[in-house]
Amino acid sequence: MSGWRAGIAATLLALTIWQVVVWTTGVARFILPPPVLVFETIWDDRALLAEHAAITMAEVLIGLALGAVLGFISAIGLASSSSTRALVKPILVFSQSIPVFTLAPILTLWLGFGLWSKITMALIIIYFPVTSSFFDALMRTNKDWIGMAHVMGATPWRIMWRIRVPSALPGFASGLRLAAVYAPIGAIIGEWVGASRGLGYLMLLANGRAKTDLMFAALIVLAILTILLHASVNKLCEKTLDRGFP
């Protein structure tokens, strides 16, 4: 049993446990709605959920694209100059000691209640994993390839572009895989702090009105979308960035 079969089995197991807990404890529906009710809500409110999910996914995808591009450029910048490294690396490491959640209110203040504060939140949360996994891969280039390139009369920039960057693409891909899972977290945090649309906003709203079934419905939709995003990014990386590597 492997792959999607195992996934379905695990999902069924989790749903069964959930249902059994509801049955045995007799817990109220506004505390923990049974899974059947949650799936009914997903179906009944599909238009509402789709509308908010589209907003969240737009934030996630734009954040992911921008974070990937910024991470790509930053890692090359860091890898190509030791003085940049000395200057910027401490800042990067320091920035990681700040809990990103605390930045959400200030981003809303600066960028408003629209998409950009959420996109920026997603970007900030994925920037470091993308940059650092690509950077590490760039610094691990086979020394003998670089020696060979020197013997052939290559300039540092061409060594970077022809050898170091292509050899580090699998590292960039693993950063992107992480980013696909983190980016939705960033967007949701942004929506919690201040938004009028999006799954995060919907969850907060449903929770406040004791519509726990809708809260769970939004949560499950978000989880499914995140899994689909991760799977698509994974597939895309396998077909492009990882090609030719053992």
Place this chain on the structure above:
Amino acid sequence: MTAAPALHLSGSAKISDQLIFEDLDLKIAAGEWTCLLGASGVGKSTVLRLFAGLGDGIDLAGEMTGDPNVALMAQDDLLLPWLSALDNVLIGARLRGEVADKTRAHGVLGRVGLAEHAHKRPGELSGGQRQRVALARTLMEDRPVVLLDEPFSALDALTRSQMQELTAELLVGRTVLLVTHDPGEAARLGQTILIMTQDGLSGVDTPSGAIPRPVEAPNVLQTQAELLLRLRNT
């Protein structure tokens, strides 16, 4: 290709204050194969790195007459796994920002017997085929000086003997320095054979005949045995 030059290296070398070799006087004849044998750690690779212009970190007290136009072929084929055989052969031109001459690259791959495999990536080729791509890349560079760092040592005996013959044929007329552990290889390919030890270099009588010499020739086998005995006694 410009005329193949002679090479000369004399003096002592240190790497981070550790002495690698001392009072060396190595002359490599123009347009010939020189084989350098010796135990591990005696400084053969350091000599090769100096001639290759990869001497960063090597502290040479002495003189070197080298040539900036060298090609290097090592035990590891150093093929880039994401490129096809053809693009690996063209990597030198691309790294220098020159126009990549695909017609010539196809021709060179043909000469090493890989015309049919030009589009394949290294992962799809056997060890011997990969080393032939590395040879094609070396030929494509078309340098008067070729440095070979145990290029055949990872190959099986049959492939190795074929590669020795092919390489000797295709690198004719160039100044070749072959660093090797294999006395049989030196006996087949060396027009000058030198053994490097802590106490410096010593020459060995070279078997007569043009290279690549046949494996079964009595004088080649004789030299191989002598070299092995000399190496065991150093």
